[in-house]
Amino acid sequence: MDLQLSGKVAVVTGASQGIGLAVTRTLLAEGARVVAASRRRSPELDALEGDLLHVPADLMDPEEPGRVVARAVAEFGGLDILVNNAGGPPPGVDLPRFSFMAPTDDDWREMFEFNLFSAVRAMRAAIPPMLARGGGAIVNVSTGGARLPAPMNVDYNAAKAGLTNLAKAVSEEYAPQGIRVNTVSPGPVRTAWWTKSGGAADIIAAATGSDRDDVLTKVAPEMMALSTGRLVEPQEIADVVVLLASPRSASTTGADFAVDGGFLKQV
Template sequence: MDLRLSDRVAVVTGASKGMGLAITATLLSEGAKVIAVSRKSSPELDALAGPRLVHVSADLTNPEAPASAIASAVEVFGGVDILVNNAGGPPPGTSLPRFGFLTPDDADWRDMFEFNLFSAVRAIRAAIPVMLGRGGGAIVNVSSTLARQPGAMNVDYSAAKAGLNAVTKSLSEEFGPQGIRVNTVSPGPVRTDWWTKDGGAADIIAASAGIDRDAVMDSAAPEMMRLTTGRLIDPQEVADAVALLVSPRSGSTTGAEYIVDAGALKEL
């Protein structure tokens, strides 16, 4: 299927690894031009180098960074048609999961909201005038199933993502009539650096449960989260959903939440 993304200009945050890397590669394969935003590049992102890809180094917890990334897209490629707010998860220097409401303090809450909500808000604020000047655009905010099904772990993260879902709905209502579609993709547990890095979620859960880290990712975590598919999600599966939502082929889809959760959410 041709997604009709040739020469569209996309900004993807958190683009150097995991879901962001998969999203970047997918949009490039569909002919888009991509500003890939991350604190630093990666060998995998460097391997995608070419005239349609520019890496912008940015710490999105810096309030000026999101607007600077949008400005780079305008400077290099002449505008912005697509914005994917993928950056999120543990703020720099933080490891998740955190257990219990009393664990994160005020600074932890501020860091979580800066990274998972405010950075997206700032990028959107900068992108909308540019998109309006081009007659419209598409925004996808990458949220989480934890926004819908919060629990005793990662309370601050769940709250930040719930806020992002609410922002998506509000933006869709305000700017949909002006040609800007805004949607959410909510993944369940994706096999990314969040899980696999040293000291990441797999190690934290393994230490708590007294089992091997590989067993956490291969069986314990899917069982604990009641994943219907029995496995963690592949980043490409999220990237495919994002690519479809930013495509003109989804021209009547706005204000929607697209779930890629391996069957974790059971409610109607």
């Protein structure tokens, strides 16, 4: 299926690995021109082929989201797509945390800066150039935890719940002007958050008396009641993100798509 993305200009945040890398790869394969924002490059990002520009950015800095968008407009002449993918543990933080009492005030501030406010700033910067081109598409990557609150990662889930709410509000304001805003809510995804040394697999293994391989293949899917019995792959998220960014989804806005292996059970 032709997604009608050839020549479109996209900004993807958190693009050097995981979901963001998969989204960037998929957009390039569809002929889009992509500005990939991340704190550092990666060999996997450098290996991608296509019309790609990496912009180093620390999205904890309030000025950086706007600078990334401005760079896309300057290099490619406008903006059609924004994928707010950057999120998860702020730099230097490992998750999960298991209790409401665990995060400090500073932890809460950093979590909201990274997972909500950076997206607010990116959307604020992206909307004017999208309006100048007659419309565009914004896709925010949230989490199933935004709709299924739990004591584990309470600060992260609260920040992402704000992001999910924000997308619906902005979609309502700008849909008449041609800008669609949607949310993709993953379950646990096999990314560095889980697999890196000291990451979620190791933390849960220590808490449950398991080993990290069992956590990734059995303990975590059972703990999160995943109907598929496995973690989600980044490409499975990317496929939905890119479809939502495409003109083929022209009547889809204000929606939240769960790509979570059956984590959310609610109707």
